[in-house]
Amino acid sequence: MDWFELIVIPTIRSLVLIVVLLTGFAYLTWYERKLLARFHVRYGPNRAGPFGLLQPVADAVKAVFKEEVIPNHVDKAVYLLAPALALIPALIIWAVIPIGKGFPAVADVPIGFLWILAVAGIESYGVILAGWSSNNNYSLLGALRSSAQMISYELPLGLFLISILLLAGDFSLVNLVEAPRAWWEWIWLWIMFPLFFICILAETNRSPFDLPETENELVAGFQTEYGGIKFALFFMAEYINMITTSAIMATLFFGGYRLPFGIGGEIMPWLGPFILAGKVVVLLFLFIWVRASLGRPRYDQLMRFSWKTLLPISLGYMIITALLVVFFK
Amino acid sequence: MLDVAPRVRKYEILPSLQPPGIPAVAPLPTGESEDTRRIAERFGEAVLAAGLHHGQQVVYIKPEQLVALAEFAKTDPHLRYETLIDVSAVDRSELPVSDHRFHTVYQLRSYSRKQHLMIVCPLEDGDEPTAPSLTGVYSGANWPEREVWDLMGIRFAGHPDPRRILMPENWPNHPLQKQVPLGGEEVPFTLTWEDPEFESLGKQILEAKSAPPKLPPGMSLENMIINLGPHHPSTHGVLRLVVELDGETVVNVDADLGYLHSGFEKTGENKRYKDFVYYTDRMDYLTAMSNNLGYCLAVEKLLGVEIPPRAQVLRVIMAELQRIASHLFWLSTHVLDVSGTGMSLLMYATRERERILDLFEMVCGARLTVGYMRIGGVSRDIPPAFLPHLEEFLKIMPEQIDDYERMLTHGPLWSERLIGIGKITREEALDMGLTGPMLRGSGVDWDLRRDAPYSGYENYDFKVPVANEGDCYARYLVRMEEMRQSLRIIRQAVDNLPDGPYRAEDRKITPPPRAELDISMEALIHHFKLMTEGFHVPPGMAYQGIESSKGELGFFIYSDGSARPYRLHVRGPSFNNLYAISKMSKGHMLSDVITNIGSIDIVLGEVDR
Numbered sequence: 001m002d003w004f005e006l007i008v009i010p011t012i013r014s015l016v017l018i019v020v021l022l023t024g025f026a027y028l029t030w031y032e033r034k035l036l037a038r039f040h041v042r043y044g045p046n047r048a049g050p051f052g053l054l055q056p057v058a059d060a061v062k063a064v065f066k067e068e069v070i071p072n073h074v075d076k077a078v079y080l081l082a083p084a085l086a087l088i089p090a091l092i093i094w095a096v097i098p099i100g101k102g103f104p105a106v107a108d109v110p111i112g113f114l115w116i117l118a119v120a121g122i123e124s125y126g127v128i129l130a131g132w133s134s135n136n137n138y139s140l141l142g143a144l145r146s147s148a149q150m151i152s153y154e155l156p157l158g159l160f161l162i163s164i165l166l167l168a169g170d171f172s173l174v175n176l177v178e179a180p181r182a183w184w185e186w187i188w189l190w191i192m193f194p195l196f197f198i199c200i201l202a203e204t205n206r207s208p209f210d211l212p213e214t215e216n217e218l219v220a221g222f223q224t225e226y227g228g229i230k231f232a233l234f235f236m237a238e239y240i241n242m243i244t245t246s247a248i249m250a251t252l253f254f255g256g257y258r259l260p261f262g263i264g265g266e267i268m269p270w271l272g273p274f275i276l277a278g279k280v281v282v283l284l285f286l287f288i289w290v291r292a293s294l295g296r297p298r299y300d301q302l303m304r305f306s307w308k309t310l311l312p313i314s315l316g317y318m319i320i321t322a323l324l325v326v327f328f329k
Numbered sequence: 330m331l332d333v334a335p336r337v338r339k340y341e342i343l344p345s346l347q348p349p350g351i352p353a354v355a356p357l358p359t360g361e362s363e364d365t366r367r368i369a370e371r372f373g374e375a376v377l378a379a380g381l382h383h384g385q386q387v388v389y390i391k392p393e394q395l396v397a398l399a400e401f402a403k404t405d406p407h408l409r410y411e412t413l414i415d416v417s418a419v420d421r422s423e424l425p426v427s428d429h430r431f432h433t434v435y436q437l438r439s440y441s442r443k444q445h446l447m448i449v450c451p452l453e454d455g456d457e458p459t460a461p462s463l464t465g466v467y468s469g470a471n472w473p474e475r476e477v478w479d480l481m482g483i484r485f486a487g488h489p490d491p492r493r494i495l496m497p498e499n500w501p502n503h504p505l506q507k508q509v510p511l512g513g514e515e516v517p518f519t520l521t522w523e524d525p526e527f528e529s530l531g532k533q534i535l536e537a538k539s540a541p542p543k544l545p546p547g548m549s550l551e552n553m554i555i556n557l558g559p560h561h562p563s564t565h566g567v568l569r570l571v572v573e574l575d576g577e578t579v580v581n582v583d584a585d586l587g588y589l590h591s592g593f594e595k596t597g598e599n600k601r602y603k604d605f606v607y608y609t610d611r612m613d614y615l616t617a618m619s620n621n622l623g624y625c626l627a628v629e630k631l632l633g634v635e636i637p638p639r640a641q642v643l644r645v646i647m648a649e650l651q652r653i654a655s656h657l658f659w660l661s662t663h664v665l666d667v668s669g670t671g672m673s674l675l676m677y678a679t680r681e682r683e684r685i686l687d688l689f690e691m692v693c694g695a696r697l698t699v700g701y702m703r704i705g706g707v708s709r710d711i712p713p714a715f716l717p718h719l720e721e722f723l724k725i726m727p728e729q730i731d732d733y734e735r736m737l738t739h740g741p742l743w744s745e746r747l748i749g750i751g752k753i754t755r756e757e758a759l760d761m762g763l764t765g766p767m768l769r770g771s772g773v774d775w776d777l778r779r780d781a782p783y784s785g786y787e788n789y790d791f792k793v794p795v796a797n798e799g800d801c802y803a804r805y806l807v808r809m810e811e812m813r814q815s816l817r818i819i820r821q822a823v824d825n826l827p828d829g830p831y832r833a834e835d836r837k838i839t840p841p842p843r844a845e846l847d848i849s850m851e852a853l854i855h856h857f858k859l860m861t862e863g864f865h866v867p868p869g870m871a872y873q874g875i876e877s878s879k880g881e882l883g884f885f886i887y888s889d890g891s892a893r894p895y896r897l898h899v900r901g902p903s904f905n906n907l908y909a910i911s912k913m914s915k916g917h918m919l920s921d922v923i924t925n926i927g928s929i930d931i932v933l934g935e936v937d938r
Contacts (some may be wrong), residue, residue: 040676127351137555141577141919208742217923219561295668295742298920299577 010107013182017094025239026056031281032239039292066228071134072082074225078133085227085232086126088318094117097247097326098174105133112173113165115250117158120203125148126237127205130224133244139267142221145211152306153202153209159314160196163321164189166250171329177256188324192317193253195310197286202306204241208289211299244282254279352920357389358382363407364446371401377451381460383630383871387447392460395450399466402437402446409438410446411759413463414874415905416473418481419887424895429460431483434885436872436900439750440759440775447872456588462488472908480505480594490546495587495937504595511599513712517817519768528588540874545583549572552580555919559588563666563923566933570910570922577918582911586904590938599899601863602628603704605897612899613935615658618651618689619877620810621702626783627873627884628704631866634838639829640706641785644677646719646822647701648784648875649815653684653726656812657880660733663805663927667746674736675907681729684722691715704864706832716823730812737805751913751925754799758909766811767906767929771806784875789818801803801928808930838864842924854887863892879903879930901935 037044045052061196064212070076096112126148131143167185168176201208211221218224223234250256256279257272257311295307358380361369365379365386375394380387390398402410410833414436422430429451437446452458462485463470474485475494482503484490493500502509548554549573558569567588573581593612597605622644629636635646661678668674686696692711693701701708737743753763758771768775776793778786794810796803833840840859841852868890874883880902885897906929913925 035675038674041673041680042676056808122548137553141574210669217563217920244635291669292673293736295664295672295740295746297742297744298918300918 014095021091021094021240022236024243025236026060026241028243028284029059029235030056031117031169031284032291035285035288036292039289058290060232063149063229063232066203068229069227071225073135075133075135078129079225080230082130082133083230083237084126084128085129085233086123086237086253087233087240089119089126090244093244094247096173097244097251098112098177098256099276100270101178106251111171112176113161113171116173117161120154120157121134123161123203123241126234127222130226130234134222134225136225138218139222141226146205146222147206149202149209149211149302150305151309152303153199156306156310157196157199157203159311159318160192160199161252163192163318166318166325169325173251173256174226177251177258182328184324184328188321189253193249195284195313195317196249196253197311200245201287202302204212204245204287205238206242206287208294208296209302209303210296242284243280246280246287249283250276250279313315333620354812358387362386364444365629367407368398368401369403369405372398381445384870385445385872387449387870389449389451392450392452395448396447396461396463397467399435399437399463401920402448403466404475408439408444408446409441410444412438412440413467413470413473413762414445414764414881415762415872415885415898415900416470417475417885417896417900418477418483418505419896420481420505420507424889427563430454430456430464431460431481433460433477433483433900434870435463436874436883436885437774440773440780443780445781445872445874447870457484458482459484459486461486464488467762468760469905469908472904473762473883476904479503482506495590502527504592509595509671511595517902542852545571545581545585548581548583557922559585562643562934564926565662565931566936568907568926568931568933568936570926571591572914572919572922576917577920579914579917579919579922582914582922583863584907586907587937590937591934593938594897594899598894601892602866602894603859603863605894606702606704607698607700609899610700611934612642612880612901612938613882613903613932614697615655615875615932616878616882617697618647618701619655619698619875619882620785621700622648623873623875623877623882625702625704626875627871627886628866630871630873631869631886631888632704632838632864633867634705634833634835636706636784637830638785638827639710640831640833642822642826643707643711643831644702644784645786645789646819646826647689647699647707649818649822650688652815653812653879654682656815657685658806659808659878659927659930662922663930664737666923666927667743676731677729678733681726684718688722689716691718703832703839705835706830710831716826719819723816723823726816727813728886731780734809740811744802746797746920746924747805747928748800750801750917750921751909751928752798752800753909753913755797757912758799761909761912763879763880763909764902764905765876766807767880767909769793770807772779777874777881781874783873786818789821792820801924804928836898853898865892866894874900878904879932879935880906899935899938901938902937903929903931903933903935907931907936 033055034044034052045055048054048058070079091117095107096109096115127146128143131139131146134140165171167189168179170176170179223231224233257276259275336665352759360381361379362381365381365388367381368388369376372390372394376386377389377391379389390399399413402408413556416433416435418431418433420431431452433450433452435448437448439446450460450652452460460483462474463489464474471488471490472494474488475492477483478485478491479493479495480503492498496504535775535922544550544554553574554737556569557572558564560569564570569588571583571585572579593608596608600608606621606624609624610617612620621799648710657678657934661675664672664674689701690696691698692715693699693708695769726767728788753767755772758773763771772795774793775793777783779791779793791814794814796805796807835853836852840856841849845852846856868888870885870887872883872885874881881900882902883900885896885898885900889895910925910929912924
């Protein structure tokens with residue numbers, strides 16, 4: 001291990017990853033608007049460029065060149081720090097996700113699982129601090145909702161992850177994808193997928209669990225006082241989180257960068273990232289589909305669902321998984 | 330050089346516009362009915378006059394006995410007037426009468442006996458005209474009385490919350506008083522920098538400190554006070570709610586109205602009768618056709634004009650289409666409020682509403698502010714393409730409503746959010762004077778179309794949906810069913826659409842057809858008279874309520890015999906229904922406040938008028 005392998009290569013990889021993710025974010029907004037428009041019997045963006053493909057560019061230019069407004073009544077340092085704090089976890093979680101055979105995005109950390117849990121844990125700080133520092137009642141309510149929601153849903157999420165961990169028997173995500181699984185393991189995993197997806201929706205503050213920013217109650221929730229590029233950072237965080245969690249779900253449930261039944265992957269390992277991207281796009285479609293067709297629960301109903309339904313289910317699931325692993329594996 | 334002097338515009342009255350003969354006092358009722366006789370017997374001397382006027386039961390009562398009369402009317406087993414529909418007042422200072430400048434007018438309704446009673450109370454003159462407050466008998470009198478105080482300057486003794494409601498607290502006058510000129514208020518602002526007034530005002534604006542506004546009564550700063558609106562995504566316009574929150578639980582709600590107050594009533598008093606039709610469009614801009622209809626019916630009641638059957642059926646078709654359009658818009662915004670912007674039902678309901686607006690465009694060229702109806706009929710006949718398009722709409726619409734129900738009624742999230750929220754019992758609904766789906770959702774089986782039919786509604790076979798739960802979900806179900814019933818009414822109306830003229834042939838009220846002008850001198854004269862002077866309406870007063878999509882839309886017109894209404898009052902269903910927001914929201918969560926606003930179905934243009 002010399003300095004080249006330790007620093008330069010990971011740096012280059014990270015830079016490439018960030019560029020890919022930011023482009024992905026930009027086109028995810030286009031993807032969502034286009035899809036949502038189709039659900040709504042509308043056209044969606046179609047003015048900037050063919051099929052509105054340049055719309056994200058126009059949006060970016062607008063956000064960057066907007067006048068920087070910092071309200072007088074905010075806690076300035078925290079107010080400026082919060083958007084960055086929201087974005088960073090969404091990006092660094094990618095470090096451990098395998099995107100090709102034996103090829104993690106940045107590093108094959110032996111404790112990839114823990115990394116995901118840990119980073120997901122700090123994700124809520126950006127939102128909470130934004131709401132707190134804005135000194136605005138709407139922001140504060142949004143932040144309170146956000147913290148309560150994220151803590152509540154991290155519990156079943158964590159328990160589900162533990163179940164997967166029990167099945168895999170290894171903390172490394174690369175090994176998880178590579179290790180062969182029995183057919184009943186797949187079925188057992190997929191039974192849990194809808195519940196896991198619900199937790200992910202809550203984690204990423206996506207509709208129908210977008211209570212921290214419920215535009216029709218809290219105006220814009222925790223980001224009420226943010227504008228221009230600072231708002232765009234929150235926006236970025238949310239969408240990159242979507243991509244990230246989709247990638248995690250693809251890795252955990254659908255074989256990550258591998259094609260089903262072991263087709264192709266061995267022959268053309270460079271296809272890996274593209275296969276992963278394809279799976280991510282399909283999962284993102286799920287996010288948007290849910291948004292277009294489901295209403296939003298109330299805050300207390302959301303919490304009740306987490307504590308009274310999801311938590312017992314995830315506990316039970318974990319216990320059964322443990323038994324299965326002990327007796328069948 | 331700019332002419333910045335304040336212009337006091339007094340409405341120019343053409344000599345021929347002078348009323349032919351103003352009655353010395355307000356036209357008194359004649360004859361009697363069972364109810365007025367009973368009241369007259371009970372109150373003896375205090376009843377100044379009682380009887381029938383344009384088919385309405387009217388009682389003139391001395392102010393001392395007003396509260397007793399209201400209590401009697403509410404509790405007497407033979408009267409049972411459960412609800413106070415409306416409070417208004419007339420400033421008679423421009424009539425050639427010397428005493429009792431202000432009359433307050435109350436509309437009482439008995440749902441169980443299908444009776445309407447108008448109570449007029451001539452107030453004693455003085456510096457501060459004061460009427461006894463009816464809030465002790467009907468709590469729904471609260472906002473209407475505040476409105477009368479605000480706009481007419483009549484104090485209500487014993488009112489629990491005597492603040493102004495539409496105008497700012499510091500407004501210098503009471504705009505509906507006759508001496509306040511139309512649009513002539515001096516605006517305290519000039520364009521010169523040297524002006525001392527500008528100095529102070531400009532400084533106020535430039536160096537304005539954000540002073541905390543006065544806290545509404547009954548709220549404390551111990552809890553979090555949140556300002557919902559006037560610029561807020563879900564207040565359906567410029568409604569401002571001051572919400573006191575304990576955590577996320579609502580402790581208290583106070584509605585602040587008047588951001589869209591545009592003085593329709595004052596304007597109406599300065600327009601000829603036929604010109605005000607277009608103003609009604611702008612009040613509740615989602616039910617323009619119904620507004621047209623209500624106003625025309627009220628004037629026609631005073632005129633006593635016969636409406637041809639075709640015009641009546643056309644009016645019914647339009648009013649019912651408008652009800653569906655309004656309910657569709659209510660549905661889409663309600664879904665938006667409850668579920669967020671992504672929810673696609675928003676656009677589905679809007680898509681069907683588009684079809685109705687296209688139909689409106691076909692008949693009158695406008696989509697939103699239609700101005701289609703005229704006093705005496707409608708403005709023009711339907712074009713040939715209208716009926717085929719309507720048929721198509723009638724064919725697809727039932728399936729669409731089923732689709733909406735599939736997305737909402739049977740989905741868990743929707744019912745979770747609505748069941749048990751904003752509960753109003755039957756008694757509360759009656760007491761607060763709620764109307765429309767708010768009333769029917771609370772188990773009162775009442776629909777003006779069926780129980781006090783107008784415009785030929787008695788000829789149609791339709792059901793009045795009623796739900797007993799009184800929560801948002803019940804109101805939602807009522808409205809969904811109402812759309813289906815409206816389709817049924819339109820179906821019958823289209824099948825039985827008679828031939829004939831589309832407006833009354835009375836040349837004193839409706840202009841002659843264009844072709845006639847070229848050949849008939851008389852037609853030309855009529856046309857000229859109608860276009861310049863308008864028509865005179867015999868003196869009297871009339872209250873006409875119609876079942877608009879949001880509730881009872883009432884027009885109270887007090888005519889002095891001239892070509893302009895002497896007093897025009899609008900009873901907006903949104904205004905009276907919105908009074909329930911505080912009661913509905915207390916103890917629920919912040920999200921439920923939004924659900925409740927959507928469930929009341931308000932349009933601020935009508936709340937503030």
